[in-house]
Amino acid sequence: MYDVHSIREDFPVLKEVIYLDNAATTQTPVPAVRAMEEYFFRYAANHGRGAHRLARETTNHYEDARETVANFLNADVKKTIFTGNATESVNTVARGFPWEEGDHIIVTLVEHHSNLLPWMRLREHGVDLTIVRPDITGVVDPEDISSAITGRTRLIAVTQVSNVFGSVQDVGRIVKAAHREDVRVLVDGSQSTGHMPVDIGSLDPDFFVAPGHKGLLGPQGTGILYIREPDMIEPMFLGGGMVRAVSDSGYEIEASPAKFEAGTPNMPGVIGLGRAVEYVKGIGVKKIEKHELMLARDAARRLAAIEGVEVYGPTDRSSVVPFNVTGMNAHDVAMILDQTKKICVRSGYHCAIPGIDFLGVDGTVRASFALYNTQEEVNKLVETVLNIAAFVA
Numbered sequence: 212m213y214d215v216h217s218i219r220e221d222f223p224v225l226k227e228v229i230y231l232d233n234a235a236t237t238q239t240p241v242p243a244v245r246a247m248e249e250y251f252f253r254y255a256a257n258h259g260r261g262a263h264r265l266a267r268e269t270t271n272h273y274e275d276a277r278e279t280v281a282n283f284l285n286a287d288v289k290k291t292i293f294t295g296n297a298t299e300s301v302n303t304v305a306r307g308f309p310w311e312e313g314d315h316i317i318v319t320l321v322e323h324h325s326n327l328l329p330w331m332r333l334r335e336h337g338v339d340l341t342i343v344r345p346d347i348t349g350v351v352d353p354e355d356i357s358s359a360i361t362g363r364t365r366l367i368a369v370t371q372v373s374n375v376f377g378s379v380q381d382v383g384r385i386v387k388a389a390h391r392e393d394v395r396v397l398v399d400g401s402q403s404t405g406h407m408p409v410d411i412g413s414l415d416p417d418f419f420v421a422p423g424h425k426g427l428l429g430p431q432g433t434g435i436l437y438i439r440e441p442d443m444i445e446p447m448f449l450g451g452g453m454v455r456a457v458s459d460s461g462y463e464i465e466a467s468p469a470k471f472e473a474g475t476p477n478m479p480g481v482i483g484l485g486r487a488v489e490y491v492k493g494i495g496v497k498k499i500e501k502h503e504l505m506l507a508r509d510a511a512r513r514l515a516a517i518e519g520v521e522v523y524g525p526t527d528r529s530s531v532v533p534f535n536v537t538g539m540n541a542h543d544v545a546m547i548l549d550q551t552k553k554i555c556v557r558s559g560y561h562c563a564i565p566g567i568d569f570l571g572v573d574g575t576v577r578a579s580f581a582l583y584n585t586q587e588e589v590n591k592l593v594e595t596v597l598n599i600a601a602f603v604a
């Protein structure tokens with residue numbers, strides 16, 4: 212285990228509030244913020260676009276961050292692309308894949324809108340979509356995905372950990388079954404990356420997407436996209452930094468990753484992300500996983516024991532704990548938690564309306580944990596929800 216109290220010194224805002232909205236975005240540790248400060252105050256310049264010392268230094272730090280992230284995920288560095296967020300990563304694949312009319316995609320009902328709407332939009336181009344349903348705890352049976360595969364299926368897009376249920380999908384099994392049928396798989400690692408070990412080399416997905424600003428503790432405005440066969444995907448944007456040659460008659464696109472990073476990238480963000488990943492790595496993702504699961508499962512079990520509180524998701528959940536207090540709107544519960552005890556949780560649809568509709572509710576309150584949360588914070592959450600539920604009863 213690690214000393215959570217000393218880690219909290221690196222996240223000053225935690226002295227002010229109980230932050231349990233980590234599935235939306237996490238706090239960024241001081242060393243990562245300092246790395247960004249150093250970029251701004253010591254060597255800010257553009258990436259890959261100059262011979263002068265600052266441009267070279269920026270480029271080196273940016274590319275070092277790529278190596279750090281790729282190593283952390285056990286991915287090929289040339290196939291590791293920086294984007295603005297996980298949404299941009301999914302859209303890059305949806306827009307750049309060589310679709311043909313009549314192609315078929317499989318997704319699940321527990322997807323975040325970011326891993327649903329880009330595929331839905333392809334219906335306009337004659338691409339069919341099957342949405343596989345989970346069980347009531349948000350777990351999808353890999354067999355149900357396999358049996359939805361047809362002769363025209365080109366892609367399965369599935370999230371590893373649901374931001375609505377906290378359920379963990381068996382993406383390893385899904386990838387293996389899909390590859391046997393020559394079907395490609397996009398894994399949405401938005402709620403898994405940094406929270407549990409992710410090994411792209413052994414998982415072997417065709418595409419893997421993750422935000423930099425959740426479990427990896429990087430700044431907002433950073434995202435990751437891994438593409439196993441970069442030649443197969445057309446870049447979404449064309450412009451500076453991604454071409455090798457341009458003439459009157461046309462242009463020649465650079466190889467990955469430059470191919471997918473047109474325009475001035477988010478240098479400070481990526482450099483901050485690289486430092487944040489080193490921070491996560493320094494603590495150890497297995498230890499982080501153990502700590503978060505201990506807190507989340509304790510919170511789920513104790514909340515479920517309160518009369519008038521319903522907790523959703525499986526017992527072997529990840530660090531996401533959705534619940535409702537009977538007779539109360541989720542937003543009102545979240546507001547009371549904040550106003551009485553400065554507990555910050557998310558409430559509502561969590562950008563995943565089909566999953567919430569499947570639960571048959573208007574929304575949920577979602578407490579989600581990160582490496583810096585404590586048992587005392589769980590106790591405070593449970594105690595406050597107990598008081599709210601007693602008041603309503």
Ligand SMILES: Cc1ncc(COP(=O)(O)O)c(C=O)c1O
Nearest residue numbers: 296297298323325370374401422
């Ligand atoms: C499962 C899942 N996928 C995708 C996203 C989108 O991430 P981003 O906001 O970085 O685009 C989220 C964000 O909450 C998520 O939870």
